[in-house]
Amino acid sequence: MGRKKLQLQRIENKSRCQVTFSKRRSGLIKKARELSVLCDVDLALVIFSSRGRLYEFCSADSLASILERYQSRITEEAVASGAPKAEDPQAGYSSLQLLKIVQRQLEGPNFEQFTAADLLQLENLLNNTLTEIRAVKLLTAETMEKTYGCAREL
Numbered sequence: 607m608g609r610k611k612l613q614l615q616r617i618e619n620k621s622r623c624q625v626t627f628s629k630r631r632s633g634l635i636k637k638a639r640e641l642s643v644l645c646d647v648d649l650a651l652v653i654f655s656s657r658g659r660l661y662e663f664c665s666a667d668s669l670a671s672i673l674e675r676y677q678s679r680i681t682e683e684a685v686a687s688g689a690p691k692a693e694d695p696q697a698g699y700s701s702l703q704l705l706k707i708v709q710r711q712l713e714g715p716n717f718e719q720f721t722a723a724d725l726l727q728l729e730n731l732l733n734n735t736l737t738e739i740r741a742v743k744l745l746t747a748e749t750m751e752k753t754y755g756c757a758r759e760l
Contacts, residue, residue, distance in 0.1 A: 627655065627656075631653055631661055634651065634653070635651060635661070635663045638651045638663050638665070639663065639665070642665030643665075647665070648665055648666040648672055648675075649663070649664070649665040649666075649672075650662070650663070650664050650665075650666070650669050650672040650673065650676075651663040651664075652669070652708055660708075669708075670709060673705045673708065673709065676705070677705055
């Protein structure tokens with residue numbers, strides 16, 4: 607029995623969208639790992655979720671080394687073709703700017719630059735978010751208990 611044909615369109619249901627994203631992200635990373643092993647290639651995969659969370663896979667020692675190789679190749683090709691390197695502000699980010707953004711995401715925040723007040727504010731924000739998540743989890747458990755007549759673990 608085959609699978610039904612899936613029409614590609616945006617998934618409006620947030621929970622279904624998250625589940626699909628998670629499954630497909632895992633599948634994509636698995637395929638990238640298989641490709642790097644089977645074909646002995648260096649591979650880098652960078653995924654940003656709709657919420658801005660970074661997911662990465664790198665078959666080499668570091669993503670930075672692959673990004674540097676990519677940047678040097680782009681520069682070599684631009685020089686070889688004789689094309690002047692003109693950055694169009696309307697075109698968005700340049701390759702170098704994108705590489706720097708990814709590198710900053712990989713390095714994470716530099717906590718040395720924050721003051722004590724900034725760190726307290728961040729801690730309060732994390733505590734408030736955690737409280738909200740726990741409340742939603744409890745509400746979901748109660749709804750499931752009413753719906754299914756038994757408590758399920760979340």
